[in-house]
Amino acid sequence: MHELVYVSDAKLYQLAKGLPRGSGGSRDLEAEFKTPLGGFKIGRPARKREPSLAAAIRILNQSSRAPAWFAETTVRPGEWIQFESPLAHRVAGDAVIFLDDDEPSDEYPTGGRLRLLLHGSRRHLVGERPTDLDDDIPNLLPSSSWVTFGEYLLRTIDEFGNKGRKTADKNTWRPYGSDDVEHGIHVLTEIMRPRYAAAWMAGYARVTAVIPIDGGVVLAATPLYVEYIESPGIDHS
Template sequence: MREFIYLSDAKLRQFIPHPRRLRRPGALRLTTPVGGIDLDAPTDDAGSARGRQLDQVVGHLAESARWFGEPDLRPGEWVWFEAPLLYVTLRRANRDLVLFTDPIPGADPQYPSADCRLLMHGSARHLLGMTPVSVEGPALTATDEGSSACTTFVTDAGEVVRTLTGAGHPAPPGARGVRDLLAALDAAQPDIPTAAWTQGYARVTAALPATATAPRCLVASPLTVEYAL
């Protein structure tokens, strides 16, 4: 049996099977005075149909998705991952935003995260019975004390959080803001329970190149997060 932590019904609905030209096995044909009518066999309940669709989608992605650590990924591509992940919400942000992050490089000797960090974002509504840890996170706004009006503005990390919740501009999140967000999540990791090994599929939101001080980072939105076997 598979045990899911997160399953996005919204992403699952994006996959529509090709129309079938032939009758499905088990379909019935009703003969009437004016001709024949094909009737579908009785369907299972919604839960069974959802499970079948998930199996079909996962089977499709198993053949087409790329490994999240590959260097030339683009937004919109599907990736698969296997990594220990922590999942949190931010106290000063929309509580519907849930973030998944891998451990600080070197924190888990069994996880070689030095080449590419993984940061995923989704809706807490899609968590399956799990309660994420609430952390302080980065400053989302700041005050320009150099101006006479002490203007408040949204920080780079705040812009990223707005983008990930759908409240900002429909553009890839800024690299500086992503780095600030990831640094704040890393700083909170000592207060978060041990990461669980997980696997799943996600759609790429942004792929940040390495810098002189930080490895590459993949930002993605998951379809599934489940405990790794």
């Protein structure tokens, strides 16, 4: 059994445009998908009267923009990816952040070298509400834009990870580079502790930025859906 954590209504309606709504919406549908790490099924979200998630994914898979595996080095902003990763997730104001484990393992060999960072809207969370960080990190308006999320990373650096840098005004945007992003990811890792809080999740997302950092890359994306899955290391035989 798999449990949905996040479903973006806006992306779902875009992909499922023209599909009829069923009385039970995506709650009554399941679909199985194959990945390089194995297969998994789309779960059943606790929401009513939405277009079919399984049908929307089927449309995407059959289109010219079918998702690539997230660890492929050729993925670029604007493209869709499919992922399986140990992720921690936290609410920050009106946003939700998913961040992967930064330690490599047999099940997750890209850990630390490829940092998967998902950013989306808090209102798209399904069921469970993760630990709220409103009192710990700056507020962020929901947005699938990397520019907006990049500003948030800078504020995180300024308020919690500033090492001798001039603190920026909260209402002032400033340019940022890969060093800022790398430091922002480090700060988020310290706050979210994915090494201890990450659970295996899978889903589809649209890439918003690919930022090279020292020894690797940050892959930022905004998800269509995210769901819990079993660790690839679990053997039921």
